[in-house]
Amino acid sequence: MLNEVQAIPDVLRRMLDDDAAVLDLAARWAVDQPGLFVSVARGSSAHAAEYFHHAAMRQLGIASFAVPLSLVSLTPAPLQLANACALGFSQSGKSPDLVDSLRYLKQRGARTTAIVNTPDSALAAVADNAILLPAGNEVSVAATKSCVAMMMASVQSIAFLSHHRGHGKALLEALAQLPDQMSAALDLDWSAALELLLNSDTAMVVGRGGALPMAREAALKLQETCAIQTACYSSAEVRHGPMEIIAPGYPLVVFAPNGPEQGETLLFADAMRERGAKVLVIGPAKTEGVDLPYVTTQHPLLEPFTLIQSFYGVAEALAIARGRNPDQPQFLQKVTETR
Template sequence: MTQLQDPIMLQETREAPAVVARLLEHNAAQVQALAERLRAQPPRFVMTVARGSSDHAATFLKYVFETELGWAVGSMAPSITSVYGSRLNLEGALVIAISQSGASPDVVESVQAARDGGALTVAITNQESSRLAQTAEYVLPMRAGEEKAVAATKSYIASLVAPLQLVAALKPESELRAALEALPHGLEQTMALEAVARSRAERYRYAEAMVVLARGLHYGVAMESALKLKETSGIQAEAYSAAEFAHGPMRIVEPGYPLLVYQSRDQAAELSLETYRSLEEKGAELILIGADAELKAPVRLITPAGHPLTDPVMAAAALYLFAGHLALSRGMNPDAPPSLRKVTLTR
């Protein structure tokens, strides 16, 4: 097989700094209008609607909203509306749908049902003319431009930043606003990790399985990481909360077993570190992404220090660099994963 030297997946990952800068600039008015509405009428609760990578972004949103705003966030199963025909009582709720394409019928139908039922509906989508954007009351565009690779990268990063910008508008006194302004530069620094990712990926070219661990704000990124490793390299990767892994799954860890772990700089950092140290004692081999830590991990992609809420964004970008080069080291084209296509329409 002729090895692809610069796949679209990696090219689009490198666009992340510009995408985030564009989103922050051009979404400011929509975000401010939505924030004013939410301050005037705080939601009873929040529900998200999404699938795939977008659902992993929704998991990140859950942690952000619950830790920063104290708003309880649940996840709607689109099939409740599209397959079972049930209607949830969403009066006074905030319903946020996330979809790169904005085309999946079940997500659109769920948002329409939520709006008809009295919920305030928001779409985070890359397609401003999509059915989803037309259905929701408010739209926060991802501003990612056309995304050609099957594996979402820059659109996923945008879907992490969009809710952060809303939280910054709802809490203007916080340090988050300044952190978002600095984020494009932080992502540019993250792109400088690509040479490290390329050189380290070769180590795992024969890996058949991998576990991804994180806690809190990084957990949605861990879920996304497992998906990307499956999509681009065919590795049987599974994501777990570092808090849950010791409850049984740790049984699979043997000497040399590869674990991709995320280390934060927030309240969960020390607890995660305890878990990672115990895994190293069992002989596991760690791939460390995020904050540096006193671990033996032979592979480290240390992202720039930012804010606890923006650190996961840079960690996701670093993972995409690693995943893309891991696929290349395995002789695979990450732009053409077997049996997959860019837009999946589900009901």
């Protein structure tokens, strides 16, 4: 897992150097002018898809959401998708429910794209076109570099389409700096997170906006590598019931990157500190209330990348400190096939 996390900056550099596939996808979208994006995915890939939806709505103004898989793989709903683009996100491209779902969305009228990390996958075979990620073989059960590569393909295609629509090159220019920023994120000292979680059986990760998909990804990594029962909510949603479980001493990790969501998120963290929870806030350096700084980027849509890059290192080190093998959890396997 650690080797794969350390490889992420080079994966992103390769994707910047060879961007033909994402440029072609953006060109297709520019012609098709979709009014809706939908996705199918599971696990870490679903978090990458959620990031895509956030970025597409924020940058392009196109409605974008995940389709409940049971409504397309088990009880096919009569969806009307004549002006939609459907994306399937998957490391292996093998899971039958994803393959069946993308095929069904195509039958309902959507133009389909598979974003996969495995050559000659079944998911790519049923799609109109595919982006093969250059993350390479991923050995650890816990997905890391494949998830970030999916995020990268997502934001690259959105950046190209945004530029085509006349929204400027700020996002494209910011992407050029991202690999170096990801390398810097590897070097941060986040040992305070290990201290917080080392002896914890439960925890919660909180984020909002673009940070929420990465909060979900962080929670999943704590579950699968460390066997910590980890909940995840937005810093707004948590107030609608879930914060009742945050008692004195409860471990709470808060993602509070730059952006319009930061102020409310920090206020929530302060309220939980007053309650007696063990709160660890990750945010920009020299910001009041922040415990751990992260590497900031040149664009708000790229902040989630450096957040999760540093957290992946925490999850790997924490698993080892808890006597677990982060590469091979006890009850999981690399390729999961569900229906």
